[in-house]
Amino acid sequence: MSDTAQSAPALLGEMPGAEFRAAGHAVIDWIAAYLEHPEHWRVLPETRPGEVAAALPAAAPERGEPMARILDDFERLIPAHTTHWNHPGFFAYFGITGSAPGILAESLIAALNVNAMLWRSGPAATELEQVTVGWLRSLLGLPADFDGHINDTASSSTLVALAAAREAQTDLRVRAEGLPGRPDVPRLRVYCSEEAHSSVDKDVITLGLGMSGVRRLPTDAALRMDVSTLERAIAEDRAAGVRPIAVVATLGTTSTTSIDPVLPIAEVCRREGLWLHVDAAYGGAGAVLPELRPCYDGWELADSIVMNPHKWLFTPIDCSVLFVRRPEVLKRAFSLVPEYLTTPQGDAVRNLMDYGVALGRRFRALKLWFVLRYYGQVGLQARIREHIRLAQVFAAWVDEHPDFERLAPVPFSTVVFRHCPPGVSEAAAEVSTARLLERLNATGEVFLSHTRVKGTYGLRLAIGNIRTTEAHVARAWELIQQLA
Numbered sequence: 001m002s003d004t005a006q007s008a009p010a011l012l013g014e015m016p017g018a019e020f021r022a023a024g025h026a027v028i029d030w031i032a033a034y035l036e037h038p039e040h041w042r043v044l045p046e047t048r049p050g051e052v053a054a055a056l057p058a059a060a061p062e063r064g065e066p067m068a069r070i071l072d073d074f075e076r077l078i079p080a081h082t083t084h085w086n087h088p089g090f091f092a093y094f095g096i097t098g099s100a101p102g103i104l105a106e107s108l109i110a111a112l113n114v115n116a117m118l119w120r121s122g123p124a125a126t127e128l129e130q131v132t133v134g135w136l137r138s139l140l141g142l143p144a145d146f147d148g149h150i151n152d153t154a155s156s157s158t159l160v161a162l163a164a165a166r167e168a169q170t171d172l173r174v175r176a177e178g179l180p181g182r183p184d185v186p187r188l189r190v191y192c193s194e195e196a197h198s199s200v201d202k203d204v205i206t207l208g209l210g211m212s213g214v215r216r217l218p219t220d221a222a223l224r225m226d227v228s229t230l231e232r233a234i235a236e237d238r239a240a241g242v243r244p245i246a247v248v249a250t251l252g253t254t255s256t257t258s259i260d261p262v263l264p265i266a267e268v269c270r271r272e273g274l275w276l277h278v279d280a281a282y283g284g285a286g287a288v289l290p291e292l293r294p295c296y297d298g299w300e301l302a303d304s305i306v307m308n309p310h311k312w313l314f315t316p317i318d319c320s321v322l323f324v325r326r327p328e329v330l331k332r333a334f335s336l337v338p339e340y341l342t343t344p345q346g347d348a349v350r351n352l353m354d355y356g357v358a359l360g361r362r363f364r365a366l367k368l369w370f371v372l373r374y375y376g377q378v379g380l381q382a383r384i385r386e387h388i389r390l391a392q393v394f395a396a397w398v399d400e401h402p403d404f405e406r407l408a409p410v411p412f413s414t415v416v417f418r419h420c421p422p423g424v425s426e427a428a429a430e431v432s433t434a435r436l437l438e439r440l441n442a443t444g445e446v447f448l449s450h451t452r453v454k455g456t457y458g459l460r461l462a463i464g465n466i467r468t469t470e471a472h473v474a475r476a477w478e479l480i481q482q483l484a
């Protein structure tokens with residue numbers, strides 16, 4: 001990047017303002033050009049494992065280096081070895097967007113460098129978080145009695161939610177006494193479908209309940225949790241002396257975006273006294289559309305819901321919102337105030353450190369605020385609606401082609417399909433679909449990922465980037481047909 005300082009930094013003090021300004025302009029120019037033409041880069045780089053590390057010195061420099069050299073090395077080394085999530089041909093996993101307003105907010109977040117652990121350590125960050133999660137709650141059509149907190153990821157939000165579910169079993173006194181060495185504590189169990197995200201298991205392991213603390217239930221033909229199986233599993237576990245504590249229902253599973261029937265699951269949870277956590281990390285964004293609201297029936301009855309604006313709501317990673325009905329349970333689980341963090345009575349609107357594992361809190365609300373304001377409700381709705389339309393267009397192309405088969409319904413913006421010409425064996429269809437994926441990703445024009453649906457290997461085309469248009473989806477379909 002041209003015109004930035006060529007001289008080495010001084011031994012003391014910060015970068016001079018003029019140097020910062022020049023480098024800052026160069027960085028913004030680079031970002032603007034990048035965002036205008038992300039297709040300039042391969043979406044999936046041809047990097048070999050270890051290649052980037054091998055191009056870097058073994059140790060940090062002894063003396064500071066000129067900013068110009070650092071920026072040149074960024075340009076030379078980093079983008080070419082980056083998987084470009086901002087590329088409109090990015091269809092893998094769940095497509096996301098580092099949007100322009102979000103990027104600008106990230107710069108300001110870094111500039112302010114607020115650590116909003118306490119209200120007094122970040123009054124604007126704390127209060128803006130309350131306001132923006134309240135706005136988001138209304139946009140999603142959730143009732144006003146949900147309280148919201150911003151975490152880094154859905155994995156962390158679900159960890160916090162399940163810790164609260166465990167804390168809600170007050171007779172177990174887990175906070176005070178822990179779990180190991182206690183014959184008075186039964187095995188605890190969390191239920192989810194076989195399609196639920198692996199973060200549920202990871203979080204249950206972290207909470208000390210072990211892998212066997214999760215019971216994954218089979219799904220129906222539409223890959224939804226089967227409610228009668230859930231009821232039977234709970235009854236069986238109780239009879240065997242296991243204590244059920246929570247159910248995780250998913251609105252938009254990772255593999256196929258299937259939708260668990262939250263309303264009857266909520267009814268089971270109410271009857272059985274179980275905490276209901278809804279994982280809407282990806283699918284939650286769809287609730288901005290009134291026409292999609294029936295998919296979400298019953299989520300308003302949950303004890304907690306996770307929804308990631310950094311997935312399908314155009315907010316740069318990371319930003320995960322955890323909505324909870326009873327924030328006091330979270331506080332009971334997590335609040336711990338050493339002397340050096342006490343604040344005068346009446347000082348705090350709220351201290352964010354009380355609602356999760358992390359003490360330090362980034363000012364993530366600022367980027368959500370920028371995104372919600374820049375696009376507005378109508379703009380967010382239009383973009384999400386368009387992604388869903390594009391997925392329907394692509395699904396129709398797959399359905400019409402005799403050599404391709406769709407493997408799951410398409411309620412949101414992800415299509416799961418395979419190459420399966422008439423008469424080929426299951427094994428041959430799998431080999432050919434896997435080869436197709438390799439060839440597609442080798443083009444550098446598109447990046448798709450794979451999954452298994454009830455054992456059948458398939459490809460996922462997930463639309464979620466703000467820059468993806470019908471032309472990009474059509475190009476993906478053209479490549480798929482050519483390379484199959």
Ligand code: PLP
Nearest residue numbers: 153154155197199253254279281
């Ligand atoms: N839940 C669902 C349904 C997901 O699809 C994902 C990731 O794709 C997660 C949870 C985990 O998200 P995160 O990376 O924010 O922890």
